[in-house]
Amino acid sequence: MGLGRRRMMAGAAAMAMVSQTARAADTPVTILTPFGFIVDFLEIMNAKSGGHFAAAGLDAAVLGAGGAAAAIQQLAAGRCQFTRGAAIDMMRAVAAQKLDLVSIATLFQGSTFVVISAAAKPIRTAEDLRGKRIGVVSIGGTTENFLDLMLVKAGVPKAETPREVVGNNPGAFALIQQGRIDGFIASSNVATALSRSGAPIEVFSTDKYAPMPSQIYLTTQTIIDRQPEQCLAFVRALKASVDEIMKGPVAPLITRAAKEFEIPGIRDPAALEQTIAGDIPLWLSQGPQNLMRNVPALWKSARDSLAAAGLADVPDETKLYTNVFVDKLA
Numbered sequence: 001m002g003l004g005r006r007r008m009m010a011g012a013a014a015m016a017m018v019s020q021t022a023r024a025a026d027t028p029v030t031i032l033t034p035f036g037f038i039v040d041f042l043e044i045m046n047a048k049s050g051g052h053f054a055a056a057g058l059d060a061a062v063l064g065a066g067g068a069a070a071a072i073q074q075l076a077a078g079r080c081q082f083t084r085g086a087a088i089d090m091m092r093a094v095a096a097q098k099l100d101l102v103s104i105a106t107l108f109q110g111s112t113f114v115v116i117s118a119a120a121k122p123i124r125t126a127e128d129l130r131g132k133r134i135g136v137v138s139i140g141g142t143t144e145n146f147l148d149l150m151l152v153k154a155g156v157p158k159a160e161t162p163r164e165v166v167g168n169n170p171g172a173f174a175l176i177q178q179g180r181i182d183g184f185i186a187s188s189n190v191a192t193a194l195s196r197s198g199a200p201i202e203v204f205s206t207d208k209y210a211p212m213p214s215q216i217y218l219t220t221q222t223i224i225d226r227q228p229e230q231c232l233a234f235v236r237a238l239k240a241s242v243d244e245i246m247k248g249p250v251a252p253l254i255t256r257a258a259k260e261f262e263i264p265g266i267r268d269p270a271a272l273e274q275t276i277a278g279d280i281p282l283w284l285s286q287g288p289q290n291l292m293r294n295v296p297a298l299w300k301s302a303r304d305s306l307a308a309a310g311l312a313d314v315p316d317e318t319k320l321y322t323n324v325f326v327d328k329l330a
Contacts, residue, residue: 031234047062107283108215146210147161154209
């Protein structure tokens with residue numbers, strides 16, 4: 001074969017590769033965060049602003065939904081391809097509505113929710129919840145579900161623990177100081193903020209009584225069956241983003257993401273960095289070897305806990321997750 005012929009064939013192969021790359025880069029996907037662009041979703045924002053979605057061949061639109069339930073409904077309706085959410089919310093949605101949802105990776109292996117009380121009158125166990133008025137983010141929401149799960153484990157009737165809606169912010173601690181509530185359940189970031197302010201608090205994780213996968217990446221079985229390469233690209237991009245965040249430094253990544261996304265609290269970058277610093281141990285709470293994996297034991301624990309509390313009946317939790325895409329990253 002002549003040199004000219006070889007060059008022509010090589011050029012054609014190169015053009016084919018460029019064409020394939022262009023087509024891959026044009027693959028549009030819509031990704032929803034469940035609550036806007038709070039820094040907790042930095043790994044999704046960073047996957048966009050840091051070019052990880054593009055490098056994986058995805059033309060990604062990252063949007064913020066108005067709540068976990070709304071994000072799940074948008075996914076089920078086909079208006080997005082991926083979202084992040086709590087495993088407890090996903091399992092309840094599958095049980096109640098028979099939705100076609102599957103977790104293709106788990107980011108937070110440890111719970112993002114904690115029970116917060118005053119150090120002077122601490123609530124250290126689920127048994128201590130008996131007779132206490134407890135604040136929750138919303139009635140019927142994730143925090144109230146966790147409260148009910150813990151009460152069942154402790155053998156405390158729900159009626160003996162009245163609850164009050166207090167939101168998900170450090171200001172709820174003032175209600176304890178005023179004697180209106182005895183404690184409240186909120187995200188771990190609220191506890192971090194209170195600790196930074198010097199508030200005298202007592203904290204324990206809901207994992208103490210109801211261990212389960214916390215924040216997961218959701219898609220549908222239909223998308224997995226029809227577009228597995230898109231799912232793999234999504235997981236690959238998120239893993240690259242997570243690795244970059246863990247390597248650090250985090251501050252420049254937040255600054256870069258803020259150029260594309262309106263991140264609440266951006267005027268206090270130290271607090272945002274502290275939030276991510278508190279998140280990373282929850283990503284790794286099942287060991288670095290399980291980073292982003294769906295851990296079967298946690299899913300079984302979730303299934304058993306929800307069934308015991310009468311919150312959801314999922315006959316086979318193994319159908320709710322897959323590690324096929326995470327395994328391909330190794």
